[in-house]
């Protein structure tokens with residue numbers, strides 16, 4: 001599906017209801033499968049959460065989780081500890097290029113039997129589920145926190161729990177803390193001191209319902225819209241101040257880009273203030289990698305420069321996000337350079353019209369670039385890519401007055 005977006009109305013007012021965080025949802029679905037049948041409220045309607053649900057319900061030998069990184073990583077650990085079950089776990093062609101060797105090595109060192117069916121270090125995996133008889137494991141922590149979350153959750157179901165030693169710098173730390181907090185809410189004890197995570201064993205949990213906060217990564221696109229319009233009063237639900245999601249750092253980050261957040265009862269209200277405070281901004285996003293694309297595009301739309309660092313995980317996500325950002329922002333007229341872990345954008349407003357943005361099978365490429373429609377008409381290839389995390393995105397933009405035409 002090719003979509004053309006235009007937004008001639010520079011004052012944005014409205015309320016958008018976003019469904020639950022896909023990170024929290026996919027953790028709770030796994031924890032529900034491991035520990036008991038609590039109800040999950042405000043579950044994400046993302047394709048990734050559908051994939052997780054379908055995979056957990058499947059009795060087939062081959063389980064295909066398409067593009068869902070959390071499902072791939074969490075289910076590798078889940079099926080490895082599923083005694084007597086043999087599973088082939090696979091995903092999209094891109095998923096078969098996203099590394100999983102560190103997690104497989106860690107699980108095999110705990111006693112799992114996982115082998116590679118195509119390329120060493122990558123899906124598809126043949127997982128012969130068995131009892132994991134060890135409970136201490138060490139792994140590098142700078143590649144993906146999803147490996148660590150997977151070990152923490154499945155580790156809680158092992159008879160002796162799990163002790164995880166994290167080697168080197170730890171990336172995406174808030175996601176590890178999110179996993180811990182959800183375990184705590186379920187009554188499962190853990191500690192995280194220095195480089196060591198300890199999870200106590202649990203057989204079942206005594207809780208009837210868990211409520212998922214709405215998705216902050218999805219909220220990022222409204223922060224960008226608020227920054228780029230002339231005036232905004234956008235209400236988003238359901239959010240809270242003490243979020244488990246690291247991307248809630250948006251509220252602080254966007255004060256520098258001219259957006260003020262007010263926490264209401266169960267909503268946040270975004271208002272545009274005077275505009276950006278300086279001609280160039282700098283952020284280390286090692287704790288919030290998923291909002292890097294949003295911030296880079298907002299800065300370009302504001303005509304200011306930015307230096308984004310801590311981006312070393314972007315190359316192994318849905319696409320190489322650093323190269324994709326460079327290619328598409330350049331098409332729009334930006335002067336941008338990237339390294340393996342950083343991005344530098346020069347101030348400038350040389351906006352080119354009617355550019356067609358390639359989305360690289362990456363939902364965040366489409367969603368992050370859409371607010372540029374406040375500057376110039378813009379076209380998106382494969383616009384349905386948003387389904388991975390936010391299927392209602394285009395409809396929600398329409399509700400704010402965006403003209404969206406299928407070409």
Ligand SMILES: O=C(O)C1=C[C@@H](OP(=O)(O)O)[C@@H](O)[C@H](O)C1
Nearest residue numbers: 023070144145146172175289313
């Ligand atoms: O645990 C999670 O839910 C996630 C962790 C992050 O991945 P990395 O830890 O691989 O950076 C993030 O980018 C991803 O969208 C979701």
Ligand SMILES: C=C(OP(=O)(O)O)C(=O)O
Nearest residue numbers: 067068069070290317318
């Ligand atoms: C990186 C992402 O997801 P995942 O790693 O779960 O595929 C994302 O949603 O931006």
